[in-house]
Amino acid sequence: MKILGISCGRKMSNTEILVKEALMGAQERGADVELVRLQDLNLKPCTGCNACVIDLFEKGGAGNCILKNDDFPFIDEKIMECDGLILGSPIYEKTPSGQLKVLNDRMGPSHDIAFRMIAKKIREERGITTGQGPDERSFKPRAASLIAVGGSEWDTLALPMMHLFSLSMQMNVVDKMLVNWVGLPGAVVFKEDALERARQSGRHVADTLKKPMEEAKYIGEPGICPLCHSKLVEIRDVNSNYPAICGICGVKGTLQVSGNKVTFEIAEEEIPHSHVMISGKFAHVDELKQVSLKPNPKIHELPERLKKYQSYLTYSKPER
Numbered sequence: 001m002k003i004l005g006i007s008c009g010r011k012m013s014n015t016e017i018l019v020k021e022a023l024m025g026a027q028e029r030g031a032d033v034e035l036v037r038l039q040d041l042n043l044k045p046c047t048g049c050n051a052c053v054i055d056l057f058e059k060g061g062a063g064n065c066i067l068k069n070d071d072f073p074f075i076d077e078k079i080m081e082c083d084g085l086i087l088g089s090p091i092y093e094k095t096p097s098g099q100l101k102v103l104n105d106r107m108g109p110s111h112d113i114a115f116r117m118i119a120k121k122i123r124e125e126r127g128i129t130t131g132q133g134p135d136e137r138s139f140k141p142r143a144a145s146l147i148a149v150g151g152s153e154w155d156t157l158a159l160p161m162m163h164l165f166s167l168s169m170q171m172n173v174v175d176k177m178l179v180n181w182v183g184l185p186g187a188v189v190f191k192e193d194a195l196e197r198a199r200q201s202g203r204h205v206a207d208t209l210k211k212p213m214e215e216a217k218y219i220g221e222p223g224i225c226p227l228c229h230s231k232l233v234e235i236r237d238v239n240s241n242y243p244a245i246c247g248i249c250g251v252k253g254t255l256q257v258s259g260n261k262v263t264f265e266i267a268e269e270e271i272p273h274s275h276v277m278i279s280g281k282f283a284h285v286d287e288l289k290q291v292s293l294k295p296n297p298k299i300h301e302l303p304e305r306l307k308k309y310q311s312y313l314t315y316s317k318p319e320r
């Protein structure tokens with residue numbers, strides 16, 4: 001059992017210390033552990049070229065990224081190899097580090113488990129034996145723990161955005177922890193309770209991996225979304241039957257506030273559409289095919305319609 005720790009924080013500072021505590025806990029339970037410091041890596045942002053998705057959907061390919069000369073293949077291999085993940089990030093501007101978002105985009109559609117299942121099927125149906133298909137390790141069940149660390153309580157989007165990292169690869173988030181009020185480098189070593197909590201988190205990820213994933217239990221704060229334990233719910237279409245939507249898994253329902261008690265009741269028929277469900281991921285593929293990827297009947301007019309924008313506000317890129 002391999003458990004990978006990813007720290008998005010400073011070298012030997014608060015996030016890394018908590019991730020290392022969690023890895024020590026996992027090691028106590030017999031896991032092989034490894035740490036990657038994201039700040040050591042050079043990761044280029046996704047350019048939106050969609051080459052990975054085209055490769056998966058049209059050729060039953062591996063969905064590899066075409067960007068070259070950065071450390072993405074290194075971290076991709078580490079993640080594919082691991083069974084469990086301890087993901088730690090400092091909080092910057094209420095969110096996790098920007099570098100994690102860069103990694104999330106690079107591992108988004110290209111690593112979406114439904115996209116990769118479709119590619120595998122295309123390969124089988126068309127009898128394609130040449131080239132590379134999707135990595136078989138994409139389909140193994142993984143458990144993850146999320147650790148967010150901040151210098152204050154400006155933290156509302158930190159754990160939700162970290163949770164998004166787990167979605168495309170269908171990792172099961174079995175714990176989330178938030179540590180506030182640690183700003184100075186290494187200050188978390190004086191918070192014994194946080195260190196112990198991180199260690200428990202690592203033990204739990206390892207223990208989870210010893211059993212079938214269906215038996216996995218979530219040990220973090222319950223939150224209000226019964227599917228993903230999110231505390232972030234957006235009020236969207238106030239005139240619809242289900243005006244509230246979970247900010248992480250997208251399940252829809254109603255929000256009731258009574259005194260200081262808040263409940264998010266999700267609609268039974270919306271559960272299969274949740275983004276933590278495989279069915280929700282396939283539903284997303286269908287929506288993409290039927291709506292945003294469906295060629296417009298007036299596609300032949302595209303070059304003419306683009307002319308207006310091509311000549312408007314051109315600029316010179318900075319020289320390197």
Ligand SMILES: Cc1cc2nc3c(=O)[nH]c(=O)nc-3n(C[C@H](O)[C@H](O)[C@H](O)COP(=O)(O)O)c2cc1C
Binds near residue numbers: 153
């Ligand atoms: C650019 C920047 C923005 C920050 N924004 C927040 C914030 O919004 N909320 C918060 O709680 N802490 C914030 N912090 C504090 C860090 O999260 C905190 O120092 C944390 O311990 C850093 O983790 P590290 O020691 O592992 O690098 C910010 C720090 C930096 C450098």
